[in-house]
Amino acid sequence: MRKLVSGALATVVVMTGMVMVTGQAAAVGSCSSPNMCLFENNDFNKGNTNHWLDLRKTDADLRNNYWYNGDGSQSNDSIDNETSSVKNRTGCNVMLWQNVGNGGDHTKSISGTDDGFLENNVIGDNRLSGVEFCV
Ligand SMILES: [Ca+2]
Ligand SMILES: [Ca+2]
Numbered sequence: 001m002r003k004l005v006s007g008a009l010a011t012v013v014v015m016t017g018m019v020m021v022t023g024q025a026a027a028v029g030s031c032s033s034p035n036m037c038l039f040e041n042n043d044f045n046k047g048n049t050n051h052w053l054d055l056r057k058t059d060a061d062l063r064n065n066y067w068y069n070g071d072g073s074q075s076n077d078s079i080d081n082e083t084s085s086v087k088n089r090t091g092c093n094v095m096l097w098q099n100v101g102n103g104g105d106h107t108k109s110i111s112g113t114d115d116g117f118l119e120n121n122v123i124g125d126n127r128l129s130g131v132e133f134c135v
């Protein structure tokens, strides 16, 4: 009986996974360890252009970083001053900086947290130009 139940549960999990993969929102808001995940739009791009970028180390100049599209291809759209939401799966706290060179206004993203709306943080909306890992 126990085995039957767990088998049925496994089937449900697999089917749910398939539904998520086939749904157009599959990549929206996804973020895996150990990445710092940046999104061009509020609410992790939900209902909007799916421009995202995963970072794994400090980068004090985001002008030469470009958004990835929902299909995994790279766009020619620089992420500088465009980030509107973030997810932190780095295992560290990450400082979000207003200016290139990691200066100006800043907000600390706590390890393991999501923020779908940076406009109400000190860093603000569309101002992120540098990230500093493990502060
Ligand atoms: Ca860079
Ligand atoms: Ca934005």
Ligand SMILES: [Ca+2]
Binding pocket: 115, 116, 117, 118, 119, 120, 121
């Ligand atoms: Ca916020």
Ligand SMILES: [Ca+2]
Binding pocket: 080, 081, 097, 098, 099, 100, 126, 127, 128, 129
């Ligand atoms: Ca900036």
